[in-house]
Amino acid sequence: MTVITDALCPLCGCMCDDITVVVEDNKITEVKHACKLGAAKIMGHDRIKAPMMRTDKNSDFKEVSYEEAIDAAARILAGSKRPLLYGWASALCEVHKKGILLTEELGGIIDNTASVCHGPSALAVHEKGLPSSTLGQIKNRADVVVFWGSNPAHAHPRHMGRYSVFARGFFSEKGRKGRKVIVVDVRKTDTARIADEYIQVQYGSDYLVISALRAILAGHADVVPDTVGGVPKEQLVKLVDTLKTAKFGAVFFGMGLTQSKARYKNIDNAISLTTELNSFTKFVIMPMRGHYNVTGFGQVCTWETGFVTAVDFSRGAPYYNPGETAANDVLARKEIDAAMIIAGDAGAHFPANSVRYLARIPVVQVDPYWNPTTEIANIVIPTAICGIEVEGTGYRMDGVSLRYRKMIEPVHPTDIEVLDRILERVRELRGE
Ligand code: SF4
Structure with missing residues (x-):
């Protein structure tokens, strides 16, 4: 029997590197620490x-x-x-x-x-660049985390535990208690259920909502209508306040943003918002890559x-x-x-x-x-x-x-x- 420790999971973009695998007679008989998705792949099927x-x-x-x-x-x-x-x-x-x-x-x-x-994300990065970081920096520093059009509870099951929400880091020793978690999505996902704030946007209106946030951030809240993409203006103003006052903020976006109306322009706009937030504090943005x-x-x-x-x-x-x-x-x-x-x-x-x-x-x-x-x-x-x-x-x-x-x-x-x-x-x- 061989026990392999600190193995990497070859399923999702988290690439968890703390997996333990037990091998007997050239067969994997046990997988520890992986989520169900990763364990199913490592154990083998079909x-x-x-x-x-x-x-x-x-x-x-x-x-x-x-x-x-x-x-x-x-x-x-x-x-x-x-x-x-x-x-x-x-x-x-x-x-x-x-x-x-x-x-x-x-x-x-x-x-x-x-x-x-995430093809549209690549196009947006061509135009705007990507103010990003490593997952380690986010684990160690982030106190505000936004999931926009992404649902890690299902698609990246250990993301929140290892890197973004529950993980305790060097400057984030309180883990979940020290983080504000915001989910922006068209429906109340399982990630939204554990968030501090859920912002429901109407399908296809992400671009408008991001533009409204940028206007408020730039000090032009007066031009923003009472409701944008189904989100009340007061909620948008409160969100900008939360983002501006973060010590270190991170936006994780998924296919809810890349594949909805406006596609790469949504990402282009979200990158601009992140860049502008850096006039007030440290903010990064990252695509939630699947495979x-x-x-x-x-x-x-x-x-x-x-x-x-x-x-x-x-x-x-x-x-x-x-x-x-x-x-x-x-x-x-x-x-x-x-x-x-x-x-x-x-x-x-x-x-x-x-x-x-x-x-x-x-x-x-x-x-x-x-x-x-x-x-x-x-x-x-x-x-x-x-x-x-x-x-x-x-x-x-x-x-x-x-x-x-x-x-x-x-x-x-x-x-x-x-x-x-x-x-x-x-x-x-x-x-x-
Ligand atoms: S979150 Fe799950 S599927 Fe993704 S890399 Fe980690 S163990 Fe594998």
Whole structure:
């Protein structure tokens, strides 16, 4: 029996690094300290046992060898005029690097799951920058915490305990008692139930509410109407007072802000509000990233191509224009003639029309798990689980890079091995 301590959880952007894992005969038999979501992933479930292929989408899968599946996948990708390589967020940075190399070789488009979650945040950061910090600074210093359009009680179960609400830090030794917690959301979430103040905004009016807060902060409360986005003016004035008088404030925003009306402009406005609060006190803002290494893909893609995601290599050089080159843009225009979905689940998260279109074109899935994308795939190549069966680098939601150790030996090849073999076969097929 082996006991691994201080292991990292490979599920959400919190990347909790205090997990204990018990291993017996190369099997994980116990997980301590992880939340239910993380423990379920580490203990393992719904694995795809062997590579599978089918001739058309209505027929049943037949198990094949890795050689056959990789050869067929390479033929699809090499023969494609405009392939999309999408997903990546549940894989390590070393996998991202290989994926970008393969996409460049194919002249395809690479995009990651941020496309349907925090992609708008990236656009806002281009325009305004990001006055942010590490989660450690927030744990040690924050006395006012705002969750805007995010619900960590469900999506990041240990966030509040480890970093933001209940955690005791160097200058925040009282933990929860020393913090004011505010939730801004369209509905009373479970996070709102434990907050000191809940501010209910009408759906799609976040931009207006943030603008009103900025006006009040700038001393122009007189121009703010009696109600903004369903929030009474008195509540907005009180909120500005709380934010201004914080010793150290932090805003955590989620998809309630990035994917509601105004999208990236909501984030742009929230960043401006945070910047302006720094005229009065210290304030930071941070996106609540979902998949554990979605932040890592942005890092690798930026240092490899100059752009954070949605990169089109068809011109022979990286080209980036979300709204034109993101996964759902090219799917909506029916431009793509083949797709590889890896370490992400387009079948579960894309709009219905995109999924319908994916169901009509050849799709290669590379993933340890059976998920809705499997249902629309022609070829399925199972791989070892990054962060559990493969070591490598991940980036936490605050941009801190941490190293995952291998917990058990894999029985499947790694994503890197599969991508290397596809790349090699693509080059052979193209006579390079
Ligand atoms: S909060 Fe996230 S990283 Fe931490 S144990 Fe749960 S799923 Fe894993």
